[in-house]
Amino acid sequence: AGDGAAAAISKGKEQLDKANQKKNEALSSQQMVDILDVCYDKALQGIPKVSKSVDELAEDYSSKYPTAEKAAKALVANQLVKCTTSGFLTGLGGIITLPVAVPANVSSVLYVQLRMIAAVAKLGGYEPNTDQVQTLVYACMTGQAVADVLKGTGVKLGTKIATASIEKISGATLTRINQKVGFRLITKFGQTGIINLGKMVPLAGGVIGGFDLVTTNIIAQNALKLFIETTIERSEQNDSDTIGED
Numbered sequence: 001a002g003d004g005a006a007a008a009i010s011k012g013k014e015q016l017d018k019a020n021q022k023k024n025e026a027l028s029s030q031q032m033v034d035i036l037d038v039c040y041d042k043a044l045q046g047i048p049k050v051s052k053s054v055d056e057l058a059e060d061y062s063s064k065y066p067t068a069e070k071a072a073k074a075l076v077a078n079q080l081v082k083c084t085t086s087g088f089l090t091g092l093g094g095i096i097t098l099p100v101a102v103p104a105n106v107s108s109v110l111y112v113q114l115r116m117i118a119a120v121a122k123l124g125g126y127e128p129n130t131d132q133v134q135t136l137v138y139a140c141m142t143g144q145a146v147a148d149v150l151k152g153t154g155v156k157l158g159t160k161i162a163t164a165s166i167e168k169i170s171g172a173t174l175t176r177i178n179q180k181v182g183f184r185l186i187t188k189f190g191q192t193g194i195i196n197l198g199k200m201v202p203l204a205g206g207v208i209g210g211f212d213l214v215t216t217n218i219i220a221q222n223a224l225k226l227f228i229e230t231t232i233e234r235s236e237q238n239d240s241d242t243i244g245e246d
Contacts, residue, residue: 029182034099036114036138036181039107042096043115044128054115058122072123072228076220079116080213113141113216117223124227125163132166135174135181140222142184143215149180158225 046053065071096107117137118128
């Protein structure tokens with residue numbers, strides 16, 4: 001009888017641990033989105049005397065290149081070089097105050113990545129201030145998992161979406177995408193808690209390490225595919241598509 005009681009207690013404890021783990025995962029996922037929200041808002045506005053706003057950055061590149069695609073690719077290339085060859089990231093961390101305690105260098109990297117994606121979206125003719133574009137920018141942050149994150153939403157990577165179609169993405173669909181983004185990023189940075197975001201970058205003068213350069217490049221390619229690249233077949237079709245209706 002004693003063994004049976006011990007087994008029951010053990011099973012109950014296991015179930016409680018699983019329930020708490022799910023609760024913590026959900027909380028962490030929302031915290032991740034909260035962090036992205038703060039960094040994204042800062043990225044859109046820019047930081048005085050440190051970095052331009054997204055609008056200014058996009059306008060700068062647009063004025064120098066004949067097409068949106070060339071401007072976006074140049075922007076991406078220059079951002080990658082800038083982040084890996086200078087101490088640009090070092091000065092950002094102390095300026096960006098996040099709702100969750102994570103290393104300052106993490107907020108710097110997220111800021112730079114989000115700013116780059118939003119500027120690419122702006123060059124592609126999208127308005128980064130809208131909830132729809134903001135959520136798609138977040139989706140790009142999931143790297144190789146982006147196709148799975150967007151699955152079932154009507155948004156396909158590799159085919160530029162018409163602005164009219166993006167505006168039709170429902171609020172419920174945006175919420176689902178954000179939940180997936182939060183979970184994916186938490187999983188990507190470490191299963192034991194959001195503080196493991198600290199492993200995302202080394203503390204070597206704020207410079208992104210080789211692995212993170214690869215990751216940032218994947219994120220950049222997601223942005224180019226989603227907001228810049230297009231096909232003739234999709235150009236007219238998207239105007240009549242309705243995405244993510246509930």
